[in-house]
Amino acid sequence: MAGLTSLFRPRSVAVIGASRTPGKIGNAIVRNLIECGYQGKIYPVNPKESEIEGLVCYPQVTAVPAEVEMAVLAVPAAKVLEAAGECGKKGVRALTVITAGFKEVGKEGLDLEKKLLETCNKYGMLLLGPNCVGLIDTHTPINATFAATFPYKGDIAFFSQSGAILLAILDWSSSTGLGFSKVVSLGNKASLSEIDFIEDAADDPYTRVILCYIEDIVDGPRFLEVARRAAKKKPIIVLKSGVSQAGALAASSHTGALAGSDLAYDTAFQQCGVIRVRSMTELFDLAVAFSKSAIPAGDRVAIVTNSGGPGIIATDNIELKGLRMARFDKSTIEELRASLPPEAGIYNPVDVLGDASAGRYEFALQKVLADPNVDSVLVLVCPTAVTRPAEISRVIIKARDTHPGKPVFAAYTGGRLLSEGAGLLAEAGVPCFTFPETAIECIKGLYNYNQYRSIPAVEEKHSLPEADRKTVKAVFYDVTRDRRLTLLGSEAAEVAIAYGIPAAPAVLTTTPEEAVAVAEKMGYPVVLKVASPRILHKTDVGGVKTGISSPAGVKQAFIEIMESVHRYLPKVVIHGVEVQKMMPKGTELIIGMTRDVQFGPLIAFGLGGVYVNLLKDVTFRLAGGLTDEKAIEQMLAETKAYTLLKGYRGETPKDIAAVVDVIRRVAQLVTDFPEITEMDINPVFAYEKGISALDIKITIS
Amino acid sequence: MAGLTSLFRPRSVAVIGASRTPGKIGNAIVRNLIECGYQGKIYPVNPKESEIEGLVCYPQVTAVPAEVEMAVLAVPAAKVLEAAGECGKKGVRALTVITAGFKEVGKEGLDLEKKLLETCNKYGMLLLGPNCVGLIDTHTPINATFAATFPYKGDIAFFSQSGAILLAILDWSSSTGLGFSKVVSLGNKASLSEIDFIEDAADDPYTRVILCYIEDIVDGPRFLEVARRAAKKKPIIVLKSGVSQAGALAASSHTGALAGSDLAYDTAFQQCGVIRVRSMTELFDLAVAFSKSAIPAGDRVAIVTNSGGPGIIATDNIELKGLRMARFDKSTIEELRASLPPEAGIYNPVDVLGDASAGRYEFALQKVLADPNVDSVLVLVCPTAVTRPAEISRVIIKARDTHPGKPVFAAYTGGRLLSEGAGLLAEAGVPCFTFPETAIECIKGLYNYNQYRSIPAVEEKHSLPEADRKTVKAVFYDVTRDRRLTLLGSEAAEVAIAYGIPAAPAVLTTTPEEAVAVAEKMGYPVVLKVASPRILHKTDVGGVKTGISSPAGVKQAFIEIMESVHRYLPKVVIHGVEVQKMMPKGTELIIGMTRDVQFGPLIAFGLGGVYVNLLKDVTFRLAGGLTDEKAIEQMLAETKAYTLLKGYRGETPKDIAAVVDVIRRVAQLVTDFPEITEMDINPVFAYEKGISALDIKITIS
Missing domain, CATH: 3.30.1490.20 (ATP-grasp fold, A domain)
Structure with a gap:
């Protein structure tokens, strides 16, 4: 694919189905193109009009006396094919089809959608939609949507399979100040999908964070490949909805029953470094964090607070979220002790006390930020009689600027008294929340991403030449x-x-x-x-x-x-x-496989035996990710079975290398033979030396 | 205790340590009393002044020529004892001691605090604090604090062990519109604690929801008793901080190691119906929900939405939180089908489509609210070109009013376009959030409370007369x-x-x-x-x-x-x-006990054997809650062990009644003998008939 330039930075745009009537989609698109400050040519197309919003209107796109790079189609569904054909003849490079009435309305619409795609393929045109709201690039700038709101310029790219959510978020961003680089409504994804836009955004210099709302993925393997590479460059945060329990009921194997229907997505996202969130709140909280903050090198958080209670709550939440409270260097503690009042807390949390001046905050902040045992800092401010929030904000901004590698988050718990200070932080790009927990959740998200990014990519695939x-x-x-x-x-x-x-x-x-x-x-x-x-x-x-x-x-x-x-x-x-x-009894394990429609074989490992479904000590990986021993042993390490294998309570350790080897072989087998739909080995007996696969079940299609 | 009237509704208040200097605590208290509209008499006390804020100032409290019901002490710590003694002589009924420098500063302060308590006891005075911010009752009204903000009148009572959090929340509430009935800073809890205030608030006609921020509980058994009764009347939501992992390391028994240090609080709260939250966000989201909404009779939620995406996200979150999507009555579905457009979603979620008028929302809302299979309704609104949020808000309010027994929540996902509509809902007391997940979390909280409230109270205690x-x-x-x-x-x-x-x-x-x-x-x-x-x-x-x-x-x-x-x-x-x-092998169980300093014996039950710490299939109850067979069987039912006992995969069921009986006996034993600090029976073998307690460990003190 030649890239999406014709969509995001076209030299000219035709609006086919343009309208003079305010409130109509065909009017809103023309106005949005003009009002956003788009610098290219705009050509309204409508056989019944000669002028729209002060621009010359053409009867059809072929009548435009110059090149048309992109066309936005807002004609009725019945006229889309004809319009698309004309665009093709005109040499248009990309279509954004707003029109609804395709796949989403049933069989007839699906046929129409297929024909639309054929037309686009015939002429080599990119196709966004149909049934979408359009797209925005704030840096071009271009607004080829009918949305009522043009977002602030920023570095978040947002791709949404739901037009309603996209419109809602644009409106929401107008009151929260969130800035976007690109906003794309994916519509029916007849051709272009989130995969193409993720691939493009990974290299877009104006995009720092990639957000997606999706309901399905059309090409699992390609998603994995593209997302894996993109996630090494930029965080990808996905809200994937449509989690249903129905799928799990149909499974006939242990592995299938344990996997459920949503697990493949979970596993796939995890393996390609995509951060999956479960709610819109999380999606946008993390977006803010990634857009504004540095990525922490580790999980050790320091707290600087002017009151005890919030410090304790934050400490609890840091433990709860699986982060760690930083333990300061001896020299840091001594410096804090030497210069803070005697009642101050000098360990973590650093309690600068209710009467803390901005200067005292600054001293403590600079000290803990300079400590090599601190990976990120959370500043808590409660309004006391003497608190000067605006001044404190200024020292926080300064501290962040002098330590650009370490995230600095703030929680200003209060309202009126703190609003000026919180506003200063927002302007300067220091993430600031009302309550500490939200900040901690964000730090956790940043840390997780760091973890993924720092795993070296393993590309080579082992194969089993001796396999028969x-x-x-x-x-x-x-x-x-x-x-x-x-x-x-x-x-x-x-x-x-x-x-x-x-x-x-x-x-x-x-x-x-x-x-x-x-x-x-x-x-x-x-x-x-x-x-x-x-x-x-x-x-x-x-x-x-x-x-x-x-x-x-x-x-x-x-x-x-x-x-x-x-x-x-x-x-x-x-x-x-x-x-x-009959083999001697060893540690009972299960190794299994269930095949996901989107992502292919999912390999399971865990405690085996008759209680496998009761104990549910099982973990999963896509077979594609299990090519090297290290990855497989990391998989094992997520289970209690692994604790047993290593030798629990004085038992002799079992042959973990042999278990790893069998998992690799199972992964290879099910990859070589796509007709294997389900496989269970339960139990596998692991011994001090070697293993034995006892009861093997294989289902083929 | 005669009640807390002298604190919340005193006929007169003396401020000892009153000051003329703005910004001083002793001045802020006098001004707050005046400005809040307090109707009783205010007597500033300061030997150096004759008039403060237009009021006559007295040299000492005994010089006040009338009755003084409550005194607020804001003198230096060194002068508190003397002032308290004078108050006692004057016949003051209640002291609110703002002054710091007591238990929180060490041994000397602790001694001073003990003497202060002795003085109060001697004269029969109530004691709030010391080291606190004071207290507020918006209905009296009285503001005996030095806080900069007086909250809106409302029905939330908030008791906080952290003064900073209390001040922060007062300020925060000024910008969110949250209303309070009472706000109390507990300080060092030398005498009055959250227990007394919960007991009082349970019967306070102006209070609908009780919120607490606490760091410890001073009297576990009394807390349990008071909270259990209060929670049957009103929801109690507690943020208890200070969750530390350190405690768990010291335990020597299996049960102790599995319990950890925070589990006793978790178990205690659960058993007395206290809703424990983990963050301030949750605390106040739930406060809003309980303050504004009806309690749902069940867990079946209906969604009415004008767009697909948010409907799916909400559906996912309902499943995720353990609630259920309502399945409508056949007649409801038929009525929806008959009157909504053909593309509308008529099952749950009801999708009234992007072009929905307020009338269409109203129709759908009234139908699902009337359906007997619906316990609560969540209305989702996204801004489309034709959405009229204010009109939709009006029909939501009307629908809520015609079905007062069913909670109606809203999520208005957007900003500027929806703000008027969201404002109308806030005024009318319909809980409205930006994203659906928050609303669902609240419905879950309400439902959980309903579950607790509907369990009949069991008060009688079985005893074991035959115990030797x-x-x-x-x-x-x-x-x-x-x-x-x-x-x-x-x-x-x-x-x-x-x-x-x-x-x-x-x-x-x-x-x-x-x-x-x-x-x-x-x-x-x-x-x-x-x-x-x-x-x-x-x-x-x-x-x-x-x-x-x-x-x-x-x-x-x-x-x-x-x-x-x-x-x-x-x-x-x-x-x-x-x-x-040697006994024949049965299903291996563990029954154990670890004693909590605050709440007494915690009984454990779960899968036994050598893997008990690995499998961690253990549940806990306070011994006090295990007096009847039903409660014990409910405890068992939380474990995988129970699935085994009932006969897993064709095994014969085991003697559950015998297991229940042994747990009852263990509970009785450890209650009768407080010197038993830890007890493990591991394994207990359960047979088809009877059980056998194999390895019993008992530690005494």
């Missing part, structure tokens, strides 16, 4: 021919072994005698399991017998299993009984 | 005489059995031969455990041997245990080896 893809293909062919979707345990073990996953050997038998023969060859003890892909929880129907160590035992177990399963599930198809080598 | 208190006393006497704090396992079992807790029999032995004799008598299999109160985790040092079923095995195990423990811990004192009857 042919065997896997052969097994899947058999299963498909058998009109099944679920592999038998013996088949799943074969697939696993082909990828170097140490599965316990398993053989399908159909008679007690055959089972005995297999067991004799395999060596005792053995486990017998009913072979039926329809039975999800074999133990629950008496379909599993363990610890069998004699031919007679095998025979007996075979018969009992068949009887019990027939009793519980009289109609179920049984393929036979699998004989599996 | 004498045996317990005898054991404790022995332990104390032995200069130990921790009971041996055999002693702990004896204590448990005395209270009807089914402990597995255990006998202390000192030689292998003795152990064999005991085991023979007890019956095999048996367990041998090292008996040493110093060893916390016996398994980790080879101090436990299980499943022993022969005399030779007992002998061998005895020797091995002694050798192993001596190797690991050469210097530890060993009392011998306990022989315990």
Whole structure:
């Protein structure tokens, strides 16, 4: 793609469907273009008018006697295709289609939208929308929307899938002073989506923070790739709505059930460094923080306050949010002690007392900012009789300027008495809130981003040259021919072994005698399991017998299993009984995979066994992010299972490297074979040396 | 206590330490009393002045020629005792001591504070403070503070242990319009504390919501008792700060380690219906909600919106907060379908579309409010070209008034375009926020309060007449005489059995031969455990041997245990080896107790076994709240252990009644014997019938 210059900085804009009537969208767009100070040419197009808002109006875009770089379409849906075709002929480079009545109204609209896209592709035109509010670039400046408000110039780029939210935020920003670089209404995302705009904004010199409101992502892999690169350059904060519980109900595997439907988004955002927020409040609080503040190098916060209570509340919230209270250098403490009044708090929080002058605030602030053990500072001001908020604001601004690398946040708890001081901070770009908690939440967001940004990018992918893809293909062919979707345990073990996953050997038998023969060859003890892909929880129907160590035992177990399963599930198809080598018990783990429509395979790891769904000690990663050992071990480290593996309460540590290796192999397997829709290995036994994959379930499509 | 009338509605007030100098505290108090419109008599007292702010000034309080009901002391700390004594002689009924320099400055100040309290007690005077900002009652009206702001009249009572926070909130309220009934600065709480003020406010007809900022609670049991009764009448919202992690480190028992230091407050607040918030934002958002809104009867929320995006965000947040989206009655849906445009959303959220008139909002609002499946309604408004916010506000107010029992909240997302409409809602007392999430958080708070209020109060206490208190006393006497704090396992079992807790029999032995004799008598299999109160985790040092079923095995195990423990811990004192009857394995539980300084015994229940600290599936209750079976079963139901007890994945259900009974007995035991500081039973085995208490640890003081 050649870039979005024709949208954000076109030399000329035609408004097709321009109108003379105030209040009409076609009028508002022309007026907005004029009023925002747009420096290029504006060409209203409307066959019924000759002049609109003082500009010459043309009957159609092809009649414009000069180049038209961008066209804004505000004609009825029925006329959009024709207008788009004319734009194509005219050599227009980009369309912004405001008109509604496309995909959002059903099948007919969807067809229309497809034709619109075809026309755009035919002529190589960019397409924003349809069904959108338009776009704004405050630095060009251009306002190709019908919004009633043009925002302040700033460094926040905001891309919204909801036009209403975009309009609401523009209006809201008029009373809060928030400034934007670009504001784009994504509409139906027929062609351009948040992905294109994120990619563009990452390199836009006027944009410092990228905000998105989205309801879906159209191309998961591309989003991941683009966002991963962009997030290394600039913070991307996303409010993704449409979290529904419905999806989770349909899952048939443990892994699927544990994942739920929204987890893929969570995992994907986390892995590509996108900061996900859950509310509009958070979205814009963080936007302010990132737009105004430096990024802290660490999580150690210092507090300077003129009163005890707010200092304690802030301390609590710092612990609550997982940040740390800075411990000052000895020299800092001594300097504070030497110069502050004896009743002052000289540890963290630094309490400069209710009668603190601006000078005392300044002294304390400069000292803690200079301390190498402090990563960010929060200044708390309460109005006492002698507080001079404006003066305090000036010393805060000065302190921030002398330590540009460390974030300085303020919480001015009060109203009238503090408003002048708070205003000064806002003007100077020091984030200032009413209550300390909001400031702390922002510092936490900044710190998290720092954490992501400092992880070195790993691009190379390991592959498994020794993986035996042919065997896997052969097994899947058999299963498909058998009109099944679920592999038998013996088949799943074969697939696993082909990828170097140490599965316990398993053989399908159909008679007690055959089972005995297999067991004799395999060596005792053995486990017998009913072979039926329809039975999800074999133990629950008496379909599993363990610890069998004699031919007679095998025979007996075979018969009992068949009887019990027939009793519980009289109609179920049984393929036979699998004989599996019984492995010594190790630490019980689960390793699994569920496939997300958008983002592909999600790998699960956690505590295994029958209580896996009760204990819910499971963590997830997209398979694409699990290519190196370090990333996999970081994944393990999020679970309690990891604590067990490392050797809990005197137990010997287990073979973590072997667990990591198996996860890597599972990730490779499910990446190589997109037809695997779900996979569970539960339990995996981890030993002091090596591991054993016991019960493997694989479902294909 | 005769009530706080002399503080809140005194007929006369003396200001001792009154001053002519503007800016001095002694001057500000006199001016505040005059300016707030206080109707009683004001007597400035200062030996150096004859007139202050137009009022006659007296040399001392005893010189006032009339009754003085309340005195505000603003003299230096050194003169407080004398002034208080004079007040006592004069017959003053209540003192508000503004003066600082008491407990907060150390030992000397603490002594002075004690003497001040003695003086007050001697004369029967109420004492607020010292070291406080004073108090306000907007309905009297009286302003006995030196604050620069007198708040709006309202129905929120606010009691603050931090003077700075109180001053900050008064100032803040001046710009937000929040109204208060009473505002009290608690200061050092030498006598009157939040408990007294909560008790008073519960019956105050002008107070609807009680807010507290506190850093500690001086009398846990009384707080519980008072708050429990008050919370049934009015919501009590508490911001309790000073959450520190330090306490948890010192605990020696599992239960103690799991509890941490802040858990007692959490548990206590929950049990007495106090709503605990974690930030000042939450404190005041909820205050607004409770002050203005009805309490919803259930958790089913309906949304009426003029745009899709905010509707989805609100839906997400409703699920996230644990509320439910209302499912409308069939008739509601049909009426909405019949009268709204075809593109409108007629399920929940009801999307009245971007071009919605106030009339369309009104129709939808009235329909959903009338639906019996709706407990509260959230109205979302975004500014579109045709939105008339002021008209919409009027229909919202009307709808609220026609359905006074159901909360109606609004989120007006925007700025300038919506400000008039938002202002109308604020005036009419409809809670209106900028973003939907805040409104939803408030609805959640209201719903939680409804849940608490609707639980019938259980006052009667069960007792255990059959409990053998004498045996317990005898054991404790022995332990104390032995200069130990921790009971041996055999002693702990004896204590448990005395209270009807089914402990597995255990006998202390000192030689292998003795152990064999005991085991023979007890019956095999048996367990041998090292008996040493110093060893916390016996398994980790080879101090436990299980499943022993022969005399030779007992002998061998005895020797091995002694050798192993001596190797690991050469210097530890060993009392011998306990022989315990080996019980069949059941569902492993932990039942424990840790004693909180403020609130007494905290009972723990959860998954037991060696992984108890890893799995952290434990819940807590104050022993005082566990007197009836229902309350105990509700406690169990918060854990994963409960899911196991009920029969997980085809396992047979366990004897929940027996578990409940043991918890009741443990609660009774630790209540009867305050000298028990910690107690762990881990594991408790639960069977289909009955339970078995295996390893019991008791620490006394």
